[in-house]
Amino acid sequence: MRAAVMPHAGDAEVLEVAEVAVPLRINSEVLVHVAAAGVNPIDAKTRSGRGVSAAIEGYPYVLGYDFAGVVVETPYAAHPLSVGDEVFGVMSVPRGQGSYAEYVSVPSLQVTKAPKALTLVEAAGVPLAALTAWGMVVDVAKAHEGQRMLVHAGAGGVGHFAVQFAAYFGAHVIATGSPRNLSFLRGLGAAEVIDHTSTRFDEVLSGIDVVIDLIGNVHDETGTRSLTVLRPGGLLVNAPTGSWDTLAADAAAAGVRSSTYKFIPDASTLAVIARLLDSGDVRVHVEEVFPLDRAADAHRAIESGHTRGKVVLQVGALPL
Ligand SMILES: NC(=O)c1ccc[n+]([C@@H]2O[C@H](COP(=O)([O-])OP(=O)(O)OC[C@H]3O[C@@H](n4cnc5c(N)ncnc54)[C@H](OP(=O)(O)O)[C@@H]3O)[C@@H](O)[C@H]2O)c1
Known part of the structure; x- marks a missing residue:
């Protein structure tokens, strides 16, 4: 099968299309013919x-967590997924190969x-x-009516879902973005928007219940400044790994709660999200x-x- 492989770590140009073996479906895995693969910042970080990357066992390696495609083999006849079903899910990179490839063999629960x-x-x-x-928004922050939630990077991949989920559950959402994204953010359900290129959010906000931090201290001490806008006992949830090593101590010193977060490749939650996408919510x-x-x-x-x-990679010719 064709796959975009990284022969070794390096800049983006190391990625090249090569012929690799179709993964062997084992145990309760489902074999999927991949139509498209999502691209995430972690892919680029790992490639570099x-x-x-420390857990990659050998090269050439195929990156990619997200996939959508068509089932070509199931583990048994009565499995809830059938051959021909259109499916989507997420791989456990770098345990096995990723989704920048024409086929993935994915655990049933993913x-x-x-x-x-x-x-x-x-x-x-x-x-x-x-x-x-x-x-971050539902499981950890328990988004609910009346809650004031600040979402940094609300226009990005994670952020544009975070704004919508928080608004769906009734939170008052304040989102940061650059000028070209402010009306986009309002359209997602943000009640207030802040242009991070012209306004320092910590100079205009206070009494925030939850910060969904998708920046950390990678840019302009966004994480540290976020602690000052939280109410006493408020909560900051941070996703970018390694972006802010002193988060727990800094938050405790500021009298607020904090947690990092790691996504869980859980298909039952993804099925709930699929219903919200189908309903148009x-x-x-x-x-x-x-x-x-x-x-x-990409x-x-x-x-x-x-x-x-x-950003999405089209892997095969559509429709399959
Ligand atoms: N721990 C986990 O499980 C996990 C999972 C997913 C993602 N992450 C991490 O979370 C971070 C976000 O992921 P993502 O997929 O959402 O990234 P992304 O799609 O690349 O985010 C891009 C967005 O960030 C916005 N942005 C950039 N600088 C900003 C700033 N200073 N203030 C406000 N917005 C800013 C941009 O908006 P403008 O152009 O308008 O500035 C852009 O729309 C990444 O570091 C990623 O690795 C962690």
Whole structure:
């Protein structure tokens, strides 16, 4: 099968299309013919030798968590998924190979039926970002009516789902973004928007219940400044790993609660998200679609740090 492989760690140009073996389906895995694969910042970090690269067991390696495609083999006849079903899900990179490939063999608990209302390209942009947003906003922060929630990077892959989930559950959402994204953020349900290029959010906000921190201290001490806008006992949830090593101590000193977060590749939660996408209560925004042989350009786009919504790789010819 064709796959975009990294022969070794390096810049985006190391990514190249090569022929690799179709993964062997074992145990309760489902074999999926991949139509499209979502691209996430962790892919680029890992490709560059950071991220989860330390756990890659051998090269050439196939990156990619998100996939959408069609089931070609199930573990047994009565399995809830059938051959021909359109599905989406998330791989456990770097345990096994990823989804920048024509086939994935995915554990049953990490794949579910794709939303009918979405194309497979759109569906491929959903899993990792939406599961992360759900975990942070719903599972950890318990989004609810009346809660004042600040979402940093609300226009990005995780952020655009976080804004929508928080608004769906009734929270008063304040989102940060650059000028080109402010009306986009309002359209997602943000009650207030802050242009991070012209306004320092900590000079205009206070009494916030929850900060969904998708920046950390990577840019302009965003994480540390966020602690000052929380009410006493408020909660900051941080996703970018390694972005702020003193988070727990800093939060405790400021009299607020904090947690890092790691997405869980849980298909049952993804099925709930699929229902919200089918009902139209939530939408995915795919900013750009690249063919597999332009995986390097897709990585350059994600490394810009300013894509809106999702970047997706089209892996096979559609429809399958
Ligand atoms: N722990 C986990 O399980 C987990 C899971 C997913 C993601 N993550 C991490 O979380 C972070 C976000 O992921 P993502 O997929 O959402 O990234 P992304 O899609 O690349 O985010 C891009 C967005 O960030 C916004 N942005 C950039 N700088 C900003 C700033 N200073 N203030 C406000 N917004 C800013 C940009 O908006 P503008 O162009 O308008 O500035 C852009 O829309 C990454 O570090 C990722 O690795 C962690």
